[in-house]
Amino acid sequence: MDESVLDEKTRIERYDSQSWESLKTNPLYEDLVEFKDVFPETDPCELPKDKGIRHEVELKPGSKYCVMKQWPLPREQVLAIDKFFADRLAAGHVRESTSPHSSPTFCVRKATGGWRIVHAFNKLNAATVPAQTPIPRKDVIIDGMSKSTIFSSMDLMDGFYQMLMRERDIP
Numbered sequence: 001m002d003e004s005v006l007d008e009k010t011r012i013e014r015y016d017s018q019s020w021e022s023l024k025t026n027p028l029y030e031d032l033v034e035f036k037d038v039f040p041e042t043d044p045c046e047l048p049k050d051k052g053i054r055h056e057v058e059l060k061p062g063s064k065y066c067v068m069k070q071w072p073l074p075r076e077q078v079l080a081i082d083k084f085f086a087d088r089l090a091a092g093h094v095r096e097s098t099s100p101h102s103s104p105t106f107c108v109r110k111a112t113g114g115w116r117i118v119h120a121f122n123k124l125n126a127a128t129v130p131a132q133t134p135i136p137r138k139d140v141i142i143d144g145m146s147k148s149t150i151f152s153s154m155d156l157m158d159g160f161y162q163m164l165m166r167e168r169d170i171p
Contacts, residue, residue, distance in 0.1 A: 020032075020033075020036075045091050045092075047092060047164060048162060048164060054163070054164050055169070057124075057128055059128055059129070060127055065100040065101055066101045066102075066103070066124040066126075067100075067123075068103050068104055069104070070105065073106060073107070077107040077115065080115040080117070084115075099171040101124055103122075104119070105119050105120070106120070
């Protein structure tokens with residue numbers, strides 16, 4: 001077994017530490033329970049609402065198709081990827097692609113023991129026009145939090161649930 005993967009006991013402890021039961025001693029527990037409905041326990045069964053903002057993929061002028069061959073994967077990863085996409089297809093989150101671009105897909109083990117699906121978009125990312133509103137620098141974010149007293153983090157579950165894409169960028 002890969003030593004970078006947490007052992008079973010550590011995975012269970014980490015998973016349990018993220019449960020509602022483990023939060024009972026937290027001073028914000030009652031607030032969390034009051035707003036529990038904003039923390040989904042399952043994947044969304046629909047695309048997000050259209051808020052007028054769409055993700056766009058603009059290629060640099062003169063860019064060729066970005067094609068990378070899929071490399072061989074262990075059967076366990078192939079099954080995880082097949083299930084992931086079958087579930088997303090059934091939920092309407094993804095659809096069959098006619099894109100001339102292709103990127104390898106692979107899996108990375110999660111701390112809980114499951115698989116995180118990863119797409120190697122390196123070549124496609126290199127051919128896209130950079131966003132005009134880049135992510136702020138870390139020091140700017142940290143400075144903005146300097147007088148804060150409550151901090152939290154969240155897992156966005158799967159990135160493509162968060163924002164709709166511009167239709168012409170979904171070949």
